[in-house]
Amino acid sequence: MxxxxxxxxxxxxxxxxxxxxxxxxxxxxxxxxxxxxxxxxxxxxxxxxxxxxxxxxxxxxxxxxxxxxxxxxxxxxxxxxxxxxxxxxIPFGLKMVAPVMMQYGSPGQQQRFLPSILSADEWWCQGYSEPGAGSDLASLKTRAVREGDHYIVNGQKTWTTQGQYADWMFCLVRTDPEAKPQRGISFLLIDMKTPGITVRPIITMDGAHEVNEVWLEDVKVPVENRIGEENAGWTYAKFLLGHERTNIAGIGIAKRELARLKRIAALETKHGRPLIKDPLFAARIAQIEIDLTALEITNLRVLSAEAAHRAPGPEASILKIKGTELQQAITEMLVQVAGPYALQLRREAMAAGYQGDPVGPFYSVPLAANYLNMRKLSIYGGSNEIQKNIIAQMILGL
Structure with a gap:
């Protein structure tokens, strides 16, 4: 290459x-x-x-x-x-459901939804995880029963990112409870204004309202809002998850945050010696940069495969694992750079126009919240442990 x-x-x-x-x-x-x-x-x-x-x-x-x-x-x-x-x-429309629509959706679905995704006139969320079905997504229980030209959907989704803003949800539902776990699942597009949908906030440990639980009670969904064939949703879900795991790698963001880490570490401390002058600390930064360069090359290979009309395969799991680990490592080192100032978790100080007096230097204000928020990366999109199983099975043949 x-x-x-x-x-x-x-x-x-x-x-x-x-x-x-x-x-x-x-x-x-x-x-x-x-x-x-x-x-x-x-x-x-x-x-x-x-x-x-x-x-x-x-x-x-x-x-x-x-x-x-x-x-x-x-x-x-x-x-x-x-x-x-x-x-x-925000990937749910642009980088997740849109590729599924382009690959498997009907012309009517493509004409109806893709323009409003591009223009940001409609906001999407993902209805995958459930209280008993996260990394083991195939065990989902949200049920959709067909009645004429509609499905009646009942169940609960959780960890629904930005669901409080969403106009639409792409949702996995079980349409054949007698089938094996990976079968009998369908992929529906659900209008979030439909009667019977309740969105309840989940406040994460960094104090943010980013995720939600979504309750669906006798929600009517037109059959025309199903992507592809009934009971074939697992195929579309796997296609989407490959794109999601590629996106989670966040290489550009990791490079920006690594540069930020270097800038802060180069500042004079109260002892007069920048932390970046510490050999052990500098060596850790160097290792992150080496790993990030290697990940970048792998990501380019995956993008090249997509350009050749090949969906992301197990390589997406590699990107997901290493990309999330590196992002977490960078936030951890940023906290270490700030020292005791990073102990302050005052979410209101992260808002534009805040008039209070933050404790410590300005750069330290968001570090604790960012560190806590980034703990989720190794879990969502399929936990890293699950990704290692995928790699073992699909690449190593174990």
């Missing part, structure tokens, strides 16, 4: 940089760079700016309104956007 970018790719990188410098709102950039709280409107505003430029779907084909960019161009855009302080695209 030639790791050198072509002149055309370098020119594209400069184009992306120029656009970001001119178009990324300063208030959003300030929030991202400093780890402050992003609101729904921040994500929507940025997506609409990208959409107006024609860059709303970096990984989408032109036939569906996307950029048609190559895997390398997608990578360059993601890297530059993260470095500039752009919000990470």
């Amino acid at each position: 030639d790791l050198n970018f072509t002149p055309e790719e370098n020119a594209f990188r400069q184009e992306v940089r120029d656009f970001l410098a001119q178009s990324l709102p300063a208030d959003i950039r300030h929030k991202v760079i400093n780890g402050m709280i992003l609101e729904r409107d921040d994500y929507v505003r940025w997506q609409k700016i990208l959409h107006a430029k024609g860059w709303g779907g970096p990984s989408w084909k032109r036939d569906f309104g996307g950029t048609g960019w190559s895997a390398t161009e997608q990578y360059i855009f993601e890297e530059e956007a993260a470095a500039a302080g752009a919000p990470r695209a």
Whole structure:
């Protein structure tokens, strides 16, 4: 593999940089760079700016309104956007359900939903996990019974990220309770305004309302909102999970946060010696950077496979494991850099316009919350232990 970018790719990188410098709102950039709280409107505003430029779907084909960019161009855009302080695209619509619709959806579904995903006019959430079905997703029990041209859905979903904002949910339901676990599952698109849906917040240990539990009681879903065939939803779910695990790797964000770690570690301490001068600490940073470079190369290989119309395979599990471990390691080292100041967990201080007096330097304000929030990465999208089993079975043949 030639790791050198072509002149055309370098020119594209400069184009992306120029656009970001001119178009990324300063208030959003300030929030991202400093780890402050992003609101729904921040994500929507940025997506609409990208959409107006024609860059709303970096990984989408032109036939569906996307950029048609190559895997390398997608990578360059993601890297530059993260470095500039752009919000990470909320993946549930753009990077998860949209690829499923493009691959398996009907023309009517594609025409109805894809434009509103690109324009951020509709917000999506994921209805996968249940109280008794997380990493073992095939044991889900939410039931959908067909009555004429509708399904009647009853059950509970949990850990539903940003469900409080969602207009639509893509949801796995059991349509044949007699079938084996991986069979008898269907993939439905559910309007969150449908009677019978209740969204209840789950406050995480960093004090955030990011995830929810969703109750479905006699919810009517038109049969036309089913993706593909009845009882074939596990096929579509696996396709989607491959994209999700690729996205979780978050290489561009990890590179930005690693640069932030270096900047903070280079600051003078009260003892006068920057922590980055400590040989052991510097060696840990170097190891993270080496691992991140190796992961980056692997990610490019997966993107190249996608460009050749091959869905992410077990390589996505490698990206998920290593990417989440590196992101967690970086947040841990940021906490260590801040020392006792990182003990302060004052979520209100992370909000724009906060007028209180944060304890310690400004950079330390979000570090504890970020550290706690990142503990989830090795669990969601299929826990890392499950990913290791997938690798053992599909790559090593164990």
